[in-house]
Amino acid sequence: MAEVKLTNVVKRYGSVEVVHGIDLEIAHNEFVVLVGPSGCGKSTTLRMIAGLEEISDGEIKIGETVVNNLPPRKRNISMVFQNYALYPHMTVSENLGFSLKIAGKSGAEISAAVANAAEILGLGDLLERTPAELSGGQRQRVAMGRAIVRHPDVFLFDEPLSNLDAKLRTQMRVEIKKLHQKIKTTIVYVTHDQVEAMTLADRIVIMKDGHIVQVGTPLDVFERPVDTFVAAFIGSPPMNLINGHIEADHVVFSDGNRLPVPPDFTGKLADGRQVVFGFRADVLMPKGHTLAESGVVTDLDLKIDFAEPLGSESILLSTLGGKEIQARMHNPRPVNEGEVLTCELHLEKCHIFDASSTKNLRE
């Protein structure tokens, strides 16, 4: 059980730098998810924590120990790989007990620990099978079992669910969350799936091109994205982002539509400034189909291009400022293509980003 601290960690492959000096502190027992598009350096970062990749610069601490030059076996970590990496020539119980056997534990100790892990993960009936005789979900569980038998200080997961079908993925996600509640260990979890990140994490670390863009609780990053990248990456559907410029405390879009700036920006933005106006589908709702919410609201007439009924709500697609935007309709009724609906936009929940730096101007 331990904290993990990354200080200015750099990774270069030859002359190519793929991780550019990241700083990150992970608290004891915290569940941290590294999320970002493919190729942004998540796995590399995780593998540096594991000791499978050398770090080119900086410092990694696990607990009180600087682990920069320690091999993986001396870091007291365990890892679940994307392809499970179960040992094909060993049975499930041998797979589970392998680390303890290497550590020179007695047979009795090993079988007790294996039985315990099997119990936690519901692997009881599978102990004598080989990995080839298991389904994807079972292999996944064995991989997690192998990771927990040793009571590591830190658990590392690299996209553990990406090889499972959608249904199983949702199920295993819940199991991982439960597992964390049960065994209380620091977890660093890598995924490219923002839904996984949002549902699992205590704190989300959003990465892009080898940099950390934002760190925060799921709610933080959802409600206060630091830039348009995070705004577009987190949340489903992604945030509506429309380019425009400021004119007398209004944002004017290329199609001539204009919206007032959120109340806390009134009088703060110079005329002519290029900005990106951002809001989530959740804060744009047709009149009469809103969730009761008070606040500063502006009305907006939208021609609906298309409606996606999802049952208890519909997602409405329309166009504003030359961009496709999405609105959310609660207690939906059928909507015709081309129908014009008056929608309410909750201005306090809207964001203004600088057009060139893409930074959220509220931060």
Next chain:
Amino acid sequence: MPTRTKTVLIWLLTFTVMLIICMPGLWIILSAFRTNGEILTKPAIWIPQNLTLDNFRAIFGFGENVIGVPVSSYFRNSLVISVTSTFLALLIGMTGGYAFARYQFPGKSSTFLWLMLSRTVPGIALSLPIFIIWSRLGIIDTKFGVILVYTAINVPFTVWLTEGFFRQVPNDLNEAAQIDGCTRWQAFWKIEFPLAKSGIASAGIFAFLTSWNEYALASQLTRSTDSKTLPVGLMDFTAQFTIDWAGMCAMAVIIIIPALILTFLVQKHLIAGLTFGGVKG
């Protein structure tokens, strides 16, 4: 064509081809149990009249006509040379194959290519240079000299075969093992080696058979009873004007038997090795 007829035809064809391929071998085995007289009769006697173990008795020194070929020394030499060179070739080749499969280093692909190209040189073309160098070094007519040559011949093939097998073992596994507490070395022996062992076993048998059967180079490099191998020893049955065909065939059978036994023992691995059906999961 009905499948039945097709099956029969395929069997017939296979049988004929196999018969043609195996004929010389079968003839040798048959001749090993016949007398020189019967072997040399013209027209040939196809169905043996009286089979005898005399040829073997002669080789092993029982019976009335003892022949002067020190088969047991040759056998021992062959065994020592083949086993040692196979062991060395496996050790070196496996290490090399592992390195080629797991590590990136400058000049990797060209090194690999050159290693494989060395196989295109016919061994006999090297016999003169090797002979000259070996005689300068004073290792002509020693087992050590032959072992050295055979090891060198076998290493490229062993590298190639084991490289393929190690590449099939996902690197994740060795990383998982390291995280589970293994050193790099332990990860190799406990995880990667067992998973690649089919490949290693087949590389081993190929190396052994190459060494066991090699004639051309050994005939140049060995002279005395202390270093001559079985295939070279076969020539002892040729005198200036006569050839003892029956004795030669009997000895050929003796040469074949260990190779045959070994092949059957590792048959399972050999098939996996040849089909590259190695590791899954």
